[in-house]
Amino acid sequence: MDDIEYIEVGKGDLPRLLDAPADLFDNPVIPEEAEAFLADPANVIVLAMEGGRAVAFASGTFLRHPDKPVSLFINEVGTLEGHRRRGHASAVTRRLFEIARERGAEGVWLGTEMENAPARALYRSLGGVEQISALYGWDEAFGP
Template sequence: MRIERIEEAGAVHAAAGLFDAPPLPGVTERFLASPGHHLLVAYDDAGVPIGMISGVEMTHPDKGTEMFIYELGVSEGSRRHGVATRLVEELAAVARRTGCYGMWVGTEPGNDAALATYRRAGASEEAPFTLLNWDLIDGVRE
C-alpha cells in the first residue's frame, strides 16, 4: 500500500467511490486549492484507490493550529487491514510537519469501527460533546 497527498482533481474523481457522495468539481478544486486543506489517498499494489482521509488545519488566536479530520473512508474490501489506521497516522505526520499542536475528530458514539481505528492510531478520548448543526443551504450543493 502507498499513500499519496492528492493535489489534482482527477485523482479525487478516480477515488470517488471512497467518498460519501460523488465529489463535486467546483468544490473539489476549491478544497485542493485552499491552504491547510489536505487529502490523502491510499492505493493498493495494483494502483487502485482503497482509502482516503481529508483534514483541515484550523487556527485560533489563543490556541494555535490543530488538524481536524474531516472524513475517513476505506473501500469495503480493504477494511480491517490497517488502511484507516495508516491514513490517520499519515495525516498526523502531515499535521506535525505543518506545525499543528494537535489533531481531533468527531464520530458517532456507536461507530465502533471508527472509534477503534482512531484509538489504534493513538487518539485518546475526551469528554463527550453535543454537535449542533445549521443547514444553511437546505440541501443545495454546488
C-alpha cells in the first residue's frame, strides 16, 4: 500500500478538511458545517493522508436511544478517483470500527444505494450483512 497515514480528525483539525480536494466529498466543504461537525463529540471522521493531502475518508455519527445501546452510523466513505482500489476505503472504515469499539458502541450500520455496486462490495468485504430496508427522505420538503 502507498505511504498513507490514517488519522482521526479532531476539533483542531479544521484546516485539514478545508484543504481537502474539492472532489473528495460529494460537495464543497462548508467551513461553518465542518467546524460544527468537528466540535460535536458524537461525530467522527478519519482521513487517509498522503503527503499532507486527504485522499480518502470515512465519517460517522454515534447514535443514542433510550432503549438501545450506542451504535455508530457511518455517514459516508469516499476516495479520490486516482486513489481507488488501493485499500484506503477499507482502512478508513476499519479505523471507524476501532473507534466505535473504543467508545463503547455495540453496533455499526450504514445505508447505500442498491446501484452502488462498489460500495456494496466494500461493505460485504468488511463483513457487513446486507439488509434490505426502505429509506425515506425529506430533503426537498425541508429546503432552505
